[in-house]
Amino acid sequence: MSRVSQAEAKANRERVVAAASQLFRENGVVKVGIADVMKTIGLTQGGFYKQFASKAALVDEAAAKAFADNLEELKALDQEAGEHQAAWRSLLDSYLSVEHRDDPGHGCPAAGFAGDVAREPEHRETYAKGIGEVAQWIAPGDAGLAAYATIVGAMLLARATAGTPLSEQILRAAHEAVATAADSRQATTG
Numbered sequence: 218m219s220r221v222s223q224a225e226a227k228a229n230r231e232r233v234v235a236a237a238s239q240l241f242r243e244n245g246v247v248k249v250g251i252a253d254v255m256k257t258i259g260l261t262q263g264g265f266y267k268q269f270a271s272k273a274a275l276v277d278e279a280a281a282k283a284f285a286d287n288l289e290e291l292k293a294l295d296q297e298a299g300e301h302q303a304a305w306r307s308l309l310d311s312y313l314s315v316e317h318r319d320d321p322g323h324g325c326p327a328a329g330f331a332g333d334v335a336r337e338p339e340h341r342e343t344y345a346k347g348i349g350e351v352a353q354w355i356a357p358g359d360a361g362l363a364a365y366a367t368i369v370g371a372m373l374l375a376r377a378t379a380g381t382p383l384s385e386q387i388l389r390a391a392h393e394a395v396a397t398a399a400d401s402r403q404a405t406t407g
Contacts, residue, residue, distance in 0.1 A: 230268045232258045238279035242329025243322030246276055246337065277343050280334070283326035284347025291354045305355060306396065312368055313392040315385065318375045327351065327365065328372040367395050 236257045240249045251272055252262045269275045291308065298304035311317060317324050327348055334344040352361035371391030378384040 226268070229258075229260060229264065233260070233265065233268060233275070234278050234282050237275050238283045238326070239322040241276065241279055241333065242283065242324060242326065246330075246333040251275075273337075273339055276333070276337070277340055280326060280330050280340060280347065281343050283329070284343075284350065287326055287347070288350050288354065291351065309368070309392055309396055313371060313375075313388045313395075315388070318372065318379060318384065318388065321376065325369065325372060327369045328376070331369065331373060364395050367391055 233254060237249070237254045240254055240257065251265050254275070255262050255265055265275075269278075291304070294304040294307055295301055298307055312325065321329050327344075330340070330344060334340045348362075348365065352365040355361040355364045368391060371387050375384045375387045378387065
Protein backbone atom coordinates (compact mmCIF):
# COMPACT_ATOMS: atom_id res chain seq x y z
CA MET A 218 0.00 0.00 0.00
CA SER A 219 1.31 3.44 -0.82
CA ARG A 220 1.49 6.12 1.80
CA VAL A 221 -0.34 9.38 1.35
CA SER A 222 1.86 12.50 1.16
CA GLN A 223 1.22 15.43 3.48
CA ALA A 224 -0.12 17.42 0.54
CA GLU A 225 -2.53 14.60 -0.37
CA ALA A 226 -3.58 14.24 3.27
CA LYS A 227 -4.29 17.97 3.47
CA ALA A 228 -6.26 17.88 0.21
CA ASN A 229 -8.23 14.85 1.44
CA ARG A 230 -9.03 16.61 4.71
CA GLU A 231 -10.32 19.63 2.79
CA ARG A 232 -12.47 17.34 0.62
CA VAL A 233 -13.89 15.65 3.73
CA VAL A 234 -14.74 18.99 5.34
CA ALA A 235 -16.35 20.32 2.14
CA ALA A 236 -18.40 17.15 1.61
CA ALA A 237 -19.47 17.07 5.25
CA SER A 238 -20.47 20.71 5.18
CA GLN A 239 -22.72 20.11 2.18
CA LEU A 240 -24.19 16.85 3.49
CA PHE A 241 -24.82 18.25 6.99
CA ARG A 242 -26.68 21.28 5.58
CA GLU A 243 -28.63 19.09 3.19
CA ASN A 244 -29.61 16.21 5.48
CA GLY A 245 -28.80 17.24 9.03
CA VAL A 246 -25.88 16.19 11.18
CA VAL A 247 -27.71 13.30 12.84
CA LYS A 248 -28.69 11.68 9.55
CA VAL A 249 -25.19 11.86 8.04
CA GLY A 250 -22.67 9.30 9.19
CA ILE A 251 -18.92 9.29 8.74
CA ALA A 252 -19.31 6.50 6.18
CA ASP A 253 -21.68 8.71 4.15
CA VAL A 254 -19.18 11.56 4.05
CA MET A 255 -16.25 9.35 3.13
CA LYS A 256 -18.21 7.45 0.48
CA THR A 257 -19.19 10.75 -1.16
CA ILE A 258 -15.54 11.54 -1.86
CA GLY A 259 -14.38 7.98 -2.50
CA LEU A 260 -12.35 7.42 0.66
CA THR A 261 -12.60 4.76 3.34
CA GLN A 262 -14.03 5.33 6.78
CA GLY A 263 -10.73 4.29 8.33
CA GLY A 264 -9.06 7.27 6.71
CA PHE A 265 -11.38 9.59 8.60
CA TYR A 266 -9.92 8.77 11.99
CA LYS A 267 -6.43 9.59 10.77
CA GLN A 268 -7.66 13.13 10.13
CA PHE A 269 -10.31 13.84 12.79
CA ALA A 270 -10.70 12.99 16.45
CA SER A 271 -14.47 12.55 16.14
CA LYS A 272 -17.58 13.38 14.16
CA ALA A 273 -18.10 16.34 16.50
CA ALA A 274 -14.72 17.74 15.46
CA LEU A 275 -15.76 17.38 11.82
CA VAL A 276 -19.10 19.11 12.44
CA ASP A 277 -17.33 22.05 14.06
CA GLU A 278 -14.81 22.34 11.24
CA ALA A 279 -17.47 21.93 8.55
CA ALA A 280 -19.62 24.69 10.08
CA ALA A 281 -16.61 27.01 10.47
CA LYS A 282 -15.61 26.40 6.84
CA ALA A 283 -19.16 26.98 5.60
CA PHE A 284 -19.33 30.33 7.38
CA ALA A 285 -15.83 31.34 6.22
CA ASP A 286 -16.72 30.48 2.63
CA ASN A 287 -20.00 32.38 2.98
CA LEU A 288 -18.20 35.47 4.27
CA GLU A 289 -15.73 35.33 1.37
CA GLU A 290 -18.65 35.17 -1.06
CA LEU A 291 -20.22 38.20 0.61
CA LYS A 292 -16.99 40.18 0.37
CA ALA A 293 -16.76 39.25 -3.31
CA LEU A 294 -20.35 40.42 -3.73
CA ASP A 295 -19.31 43.82 -2.33
CA GLN A 296 -16.49 43.98 -4.87
CA GLU A 297 -18.76 43.02 -7.78
CA ALA A 298 -21.55 45.38 -6.79
CA GLY A 299 -19.24 48.31 -6.12
CA GLU A 300 -21.12 49.41 -3.03
CA HIS A 301 -22.51 47.60 -0.03
CA GLN A 302 -26.20 48.51 -0.41
CA ALA A 303 -26.25 47.03 -3.93
CA ALA A 304 -24.47 43.91 -2.64
CA TRP A 305 -27.06 43.57 0.15
CA ARG A 306 -29.90 43.87 -2.37
CA SER A 307 -28.26 41.22 -4.54
CA LEU A 308 -27.91 38.93 -1.53
CA LEU A 309 -31.57 39.38 -0.65
CA ASP A 310 -32.62 38.45 -4.18
CA SER A 311 -30.58 35.25 -4.20
CA TYR A 312 -31.05 34.32 -0.54
CA LEU A 313 -34.82 34.65 -0.44
CA SER A 314 -35.31 32.63 -3.61
CA VAL A 315 -36.91 29.31 -4.41
CA GLU A 316 -33.54 28.11 -5.76
CA HIS A 317 -31.84 28.74 -2.41
CA ARG A 318 -34.75 27.20 -0.54
CA ASP A 319 -34.51 24.04 -2.62
CA ASP A 320 -30.71 23.65 -2.38
CA PRO A 321 -29.82 23.59 1.33
CA GLY A 322 -26.61 21.66 0.72
CA HIS A 323 -25.10 24.64 -1.06
CA GLY A 324 -26.99 27.22 0.94
CA CYS A 325 -26.62 29.36 3.99
CA PRO A 326 -24.80 27.74 6.91
CA ALA A 327 -26.93 29.67 9.41
CA ALA A 328 -30.08 27.98 8.13
CA GLY A 329 -28.37 24.69 7.32
CA PHE A 330 -26.85 24.11 10.76
CA ALA A 331 -29.49 25.87 12.93
CA GLY A 332 -31.52 22.86 14.06
CA ASP A 333 -28.48 20.71 14.75
CA VAL A 334 -26.65 23.40 16.71
CA ALA A 335 -29.78 24.10 18.77
CA ARG A 336 -29.73 20.44 19.85
CA GLU A 337 -25.93 20.05 20.09
CA PRO A 338 -24.55 22.89 22.22
CA GLU A 339 -20.91 21.85 21.69
CA HIS A 340 -20.98 23.63 18.31
CA ARG A 341 -22.52 26.90 19.48
CA GLU A 342 -19.31 28.94 19.71
CA THR A 343 -18.40 28.18 16.12
CA TYR A 344 -21.95 28.85 14.98
CA ALA A 345 -22.24 32.09 16.98
CA LYS A 346 -18.95 33.36 15.55
CA GLY A 347 -20.21 32.74 12.01
CA ILE A 348 -23.54 34.40 12.73
CA GLY A 349 -21.81 37.44 14.19
CA GLU A 350 -19.46 37.84 11.23
CA VAL A 351 -22.17 37.58 8.59
CA ALA A 352 -24.52 39.88 10.54
CA GLN A 353 -21.71 42.43 10.78
CA TRP A 354 -21.28 42.23 7.00
CA ILE A 355 -24.98 43.00 6.58
CA ALA A 356 -24.94 46.01 8.91
CA PRO A 357 -23.29 47.00 12.18
CA GLY A 358 -24.83 45.99 15.51
CA ASP A 359 -28.43 45.08 16.07
CA ALA A 360 -29.51 46.12 12.56
CA GLY A 361 -27.36 43.40 10.99
CA LEU A 362 -28.47 40.81 13.53
CA ALA A 363 -32.14 41.65 12.99
CA ALA A 364 -31.85 41.49 9.21
CA TYR A 365 -29.92 38.21 9.32
CA ALA A 366 -32.35 36.68 11.82
CA THR A 367 -35.24 37.68 9.58
CA ILE A 368 -33.88 36.16 6.38
CA VAL A 369 -32.60 32.99 8.08
CA GLY A 370 -35.92 32.54 9.88
CA ALA A 371 -37.76 33.07 6.62
CA MET A 372 -35.58 30.47 4.92
CA LEU A 373 -36.23 27.92 7.67
CA LEU A 374 -39.98 28.50 7.47
CA ALA A 375 -39.97 28.45 3.66
CA ARG A 376 -38.12 25.12 3.66
CA ALA A 377 -40.49 23.70 6.26
CA THR A 378 -43.52 24.71 4.16
CA ALA A 379 -42.03 23.89 0.73
CA GLY A 380 -44.66 22.55 -1.64
CA THR A 381 -47.34 24.80 -0.25
CA PRO A 382 -48.27 28.30 -1.44
CA LEU A 383 -47.22 29.66 1.95
CA SER A 384 -43.56 28.87 1.28
CA GLU A 385 -43.13 31.36 -1.56
CA GLN A 386 -45.32 33.88 0.27
CA ILE A 387 -42.89 33.73 3.22
CA LEU A 388 -39.95 34.40 0.91
CA ARG A 389 -41.70 37.39 -0.71
CA ALA A 390 -42.86 38.86 2.60
CA ALA A 391 -39.43 38.60 4.20
CA HIS A 392 -37.79 40.12 1.13
CA GLU A 393 -40.15 43.07 1.20
CA ALA A 394 -39.83 43.61 4.95
CA VAL A 395 -36.03 43.47 5.04
CA ALA A 396 -35.57 45.52 1.87
CA THR A 397 -37.91 48.18 3.23
CA ALA A 398 -36.02 48.26 6.54
CA ALA A 399 -32.69 48.55 4.69
CA ASP A 400 -34.04 51.40 2.56
CA SER A 401 -35.26 53.17 5.73
CA ARG A 402 -31.84 52.82 7.38
CA GLN A 403 -30.10 54.10 4.27
CA ALA A 404 -32.46 57.10 4.05
CA THR A 405 -31.75 58.08 7.67
CA THR A 406 -27.98 57.63 7.37
CA GLY A 407 -27.48 58.62 3.74
